[in-house]
Structure formats: C-alpha cells, structure tokens
Amino acid sequence: MIRLASMAVLLALLSPSAVACPITDAAASAQDDAAKVDFVKDVLPIFRERCFECHSGDSDEGDLLLDDKTNVFDDERSDAAIKPGSPKESSIYRRIVLPADDSDIMPAEGDPLTKAQIATIERWIREGASWPDGAVQPVVAKKPPEILRVPELDDAQTALVDAAVKRVRTAGGTATKVAATSNAWYVNIGLLGKKLDDARLGELLAGLEPALVWLNLGRTAVSDEGASVLAGFGELRRLQLQGTAITDRALDSVGKLAKLEYLNLYGTSITDAGLERLAGLTALTRLFVWQTKVTEAGARKLAEAIPALEIDLGASAQDLAAVAKRIEEASRPVNDLCPITGKKVDPKKTFAFEGKTIALCCSDCLQKFAKDPKKWFPKVVFRDPKSAATTVDADATPVLLNAKCPVSGEAANAEHSIRIGDAAIGFCCGKCKAKFEAELAKHPEAKARFVGK
Numbered sequence: 001m002i003r004l005a006s007m008a009v010l011l012a013l014l015s016p017s018a019v020a021c022p023i024t025d026a027a028a029s030a031q032d033d034a035a036k037v038d039f040v041k042d043v044l045p046i047f048r049e050r051c052f053e054c055h056s057g058d059s060d061e062g063d064l065l066l067d068d069k070t071n072v073f074d075d076e077r078s079d080a081a082i083k084p085g086s087p088k089e090s091s092i093y094r095r096i097v098l099p100a101d102d103s104d105i106m107p108a109e110g111d112p113l114t115k116a117q118i119a120t121i122e123r124w125i126r127e128g129a130s131w132p133d134g135a136v137q138p139v140v141a142k143k144p145p146e147i148l149r150v151p152e153l154d155d156a157q158t159a160l161v162d163a164a165v166k167r168v169r170t171a172g173g174t175a176t177k178v179a180a181t182s183n184a185w186y187v188n189i190g191l192l193g194k195k196l197d198d199a200r201l202g203e204l205l206a207g208l209e210p211a212l213v214w215l216n217l218g219r220t221a222v223s224d225e226g227a228s229v230l231a232g233f234g235e236l237r238r239l240q241l242q243g244t245a246i247t248d249r250a251l252d253s254v255g256k257l258a259k260l261e262y263l264n265l266y267g268t269s270i271t272d273a274g275l276e277r278l279a280g281l282t283a284l285t286r287l288f289v290w291q292t293k294v295t296e297a298g299a300r301k302l303a304e305a306i307p308a309l310e311i312d313l314g315a316s317a318q319d320l321a322a323v324a325k326r327i328e329e330a331s332r333p334v335n336d337l338c339p340i341t342g343k344k345v346d347p348k349k350t351f352a353f354e355g356k357t358i359a360l361c362c363s364d365c366l367q368k369f370a371k372d373p374k375k376w377f378p379k380v381v382f383r384d385p386k387s388a389a390t391t392v393d394a395d396a397t398p399v400l401l402n403a404k405c406p407v408s409g410e411a412a413n414a415e416h417s418i419r420i421g422d423a424a425i426g427f428c429c430g431k432c433k434a435k436f437e438a439e440l441a442k443h444p445e446a447k448a449r450f451v452g453k
C-alpha cells in the first residue's frame with residue numbers, strides 16, 4: 001500500500017504546476033500542515049464518545065484521565081499513555097488495536113473503535129500528538145475525588161522514594177503513583193516472579209516505607225524472612241502475598257500494618273493460628289484465604305473480631321475435585337485407533353478438536369491431523385458412540401465449574417472463561433484469565449487438556 005505522504009509527493013511531481021522541488025516546496029509543506037490531524041476536531045470527539053465514560057472526571061479507570069493533558073502526558077507513568085511520534089509506544093494506541101476478543105482491548109465495553117477512528121488516532125500520535133492547552137474542558141467530577149495521600153515527605157525522604165522507584169523499574173517491576181496528584185505509590189514486583197527472593201525484596205523497597213500504599217508480591221519467592229521487612233511499611237492499604245512461601249510467622253509483621261484494608265493470602269500455607277495475628281487490623285475490609293489451611297471456624301473468629309471484614313474462603317476442596325474431574329473427562333481421548341493409520345493410539349499424542357480429545361498413534365500423525373483436522377475428524381472411530389453425538393455449542397454460555405477465580409479468589413465470571421467441552425473454568429476478569437493462560441502455555445501437556453479457547 002502507498003502511504004498518503006508519498007502519494008502527495010507523487011501527485012506534486014506529476015502536476016504541471018510543480019516547478020519547485022516537491023519535497024522542500026513551502027506551499028506543499030503548508031498543505032501538509034493543513035492536512036494534519038486536528039486534536040479538537042478529529043480526536044477529542046472519539047475520546048468523548050468512547051473513552052470519557054471511564055477515563056474522565058471522577059472515573060479514572062487504570063489511573064488514566066483522558067480529559068486531563070497533564071495526566072495523559074505524565075512521564076511518571078510506567079507505561080506512557082501517549083508517546084508523541086510513536087503510536088506503538090503509546091498505551092492508548094496499543095490498547096485500541098488489540099483483537100476484539102482480547103480482554104485488554106479499549107474501549108473496555110461495546111464495539112472496538114472503527115478502522116477510521118483508529119487511523120485518526122494513529123496519525124495524530126505519529127504527527128506529534130499536538131494537544132493545545134485548554135483544548136479540553138476537564139469533565140467536572142460529580143463528587144470531589146478522594147485522593148489517597150500519605151503525610152508530606154521531606155526532601156531526603158522524597159529522594160529515597162525516587163531512588164527506590166528507579167530500582168523497582170530497572171528490576172522489571174512497575175511503580176506508579178496511585179493518582180496523578182498523589183504522593184502515594186503502588187509497586188508491583190509480583191511481575192518478577194520467583195526471581196524476587198527475600199534479599200531482593202529488602203533491597204528494592206528500602207526507602208519506600210513512608211510512601212508505599214499498595215504492594216503486590218504475589219507468586220514471588222518471598223518467605224517469612226523477607227516478609228518481616230513489611231512491618232516497616234505502615235502506610236500500606238493493599239497487600240498481595242498470594243502464592244508466596246509465607247507461613248503464619250509472616251503474619252506477625254503483617255498484623256502490624258494498622259492501615260491495611262485489603263490482604264490477599266490465597267494459596268499460602270497459613271492457618272487459623274496465623275489469622276489470629278491479624279485481629280488488630282481494624283481497617284481491614286477484604287481478606288482472601290482461598291486454598292490455605294484456614295478453616296471456616298478460624299475465619300468466623302476473625303470476622304467477629306473485625307466486624308467490617310469480608311473474608312473469602314473460596315471454593316471447597318470438593319469444588320476443586322469436581323473441576324479436576326471434568327478436565328480429566330474432557331481430556332480423555334475418545335478413540336482407541338489412530339484415524340490416519342488405524343494403529344493403536346499413543347494416549348499422549350492428542351489433539352483437541354470440536355470439543356473432543358482425539359488421540360493419534362505417533363507424532364507424524366499428530367502433525368498431519370493438526371494440519372487439517374476437518375479432513376481427518378470424520379475418520380475418528382469413537383469408543384463410545386454417544387460421545388460422538390454430543391457436540392459443543394461454542395456460542396452457548398458455558399457452565400462454570402468453579403465459583404471463584406483461581407488466580408484472585410474473587411467471583412468467577414462466565415464472560416472470562418476457558419472452555420472445557422461444554423463447561424468452562426471462570427475467572428474474575430480478563431487479566432486473570434490471561435495470567436492463567438500464560439501459565440498454561442508453559443505446560444503444553446496441561447494446555448492440551450483445554451479444549452478450544
């Protein structure tokens with residue numbers, strides 16, 4: 001395809017009135033200017049129509065306010081919303097071009113932007129994303145937003161915070177202010193996974209004590225020893241320790257975080273005895289203890305000590321066993337003989353198609369089948385003819401096998417699910433689903449068990 005700019009040069013060359021060099025010609029460049037995307041006329045209406053609902057006024061989803069120039073171009077953001085000149089490095093552009101079924105696509109609701117709208121935004125960013133001051137009247141917040149702040153820091157403290165933020169980002173974590181006008185920070189070093197151990201934790205966070213309000217350490221290698229530094233982070237409101245190696249001992253330090261409102265301990269080995277150490281956390285409103293050794297009685301005891309607290313115990317062992325059984329059933333091959341050679345199948349060489357797991361006799365046949373499943377599927381001889389008849393209606397809302405998201409422990413939603421035949425495993429949001437899928441991708445043998453998408 002010929003890009004518009006070169007087309008203009010071509011036309012200028014062909015035009016009989018083109019006496020001056022078409023590239024340096026002043027008239028031509030003036031014309032280029034005139035053709036530039038106009039923020040107020042071309043871009044703002046798209047934002048207003050499709051984004052403001054969630055990204056303006058008192059609605060600042062993802063900490064992004066599209067009616068606020070300083071927020072959009074804030075270079076404190078770990079992920080630039082708009083990088084003038086470079087659409088690909090601008091999260092706004094990256095989000096709007098995602099496939100329609102990607103859970104991260106923006107707008108988060110309704111149809112994707114049209115091709116023309118996407119092209120306009122792409123060109124506007126490429127041309128430098130000019131945004132005249134005062135072009136947008138900030139949408140007036142319906143209620144004055146309550147911005148989470150920590151007590152003012154002195155210069156020395158601020159310098160230490162800045163240094164720690166740099167370290168976290170260099171290490172591959174994210175550090176973001178919780179709101180553009182706040183002095184409180186959110187750090188996610190769960191992103192480092194098992195690379196984050198106890199020693200590393202202390203090093204990275206030193207200096208953030210007075211400013212850190214949200215911290216995600218989920219699925220890292222942090223254990224009780226590392227968690228002991230947390231006692232010094234008295235401003236923490238949210239703490240995620242899910243999937244770490246901590247035990248009850250770590251809750252001695254966590255129990256000192258008087259401002260803590262949200263605590264996620266999902267998938268750790270804490271027990272009722274550990275919960276007792278949290279009894280002084282009167283600000284706590286949400287606690288996740290799914291897949292721990294905490295019992296209902298233990299949870300009830302803590303709930304009595306902190307009346308506003310909602311404790312999530314998650315699915316029972318029975319629920320999980322049911323999920324495991326369904327996966328097992330759905331992944332058992334439906335045939336004994338290879339549809340290509342007629343030989344006995346190797347139960348490890350399987351391919352998922354039309355909601356069925358089909359076994360082949362060898363890797364060669366597996367590849368052949370995978371290349372053209374439609375051709376070979378009719379040749380499959382079902383061990384149980386009944387199972388041949390049950391087809392999966394890909395459009396029907398799947399039956400969820402689990403009530404709670406296995407990643408966050410929050411309520412599972414059929415809209416974010418992975419199908420297993422006619423049933424599905426649900427997640428609370430697209431992000432958790434993506435995390436789970438990324439995990440699955442590392443284990444092809446487990447992935448083969450999930451049928452379809």
Ligand code: HEC
Pocket residue numbers: 046047050051052053054055061062063064077079081091092095096104106107108109113
């Ligand atoms: C129905 C609500 C809704 C609409 C409409 C919407 N968004 Fe979002 N947006 C969200 C939510 C929720 C998040 C935070 C979760 C996430 O990052 O996916 C978010 C996050 C983002 C982020 C990431 C911010 C960051 O730095 O982490 C960008 C960029 C974004 N939206 C751009 C847009 C654009 C551009 C539009 C309009 C074309 C739009 N959004 C429309 C709900 C919405």
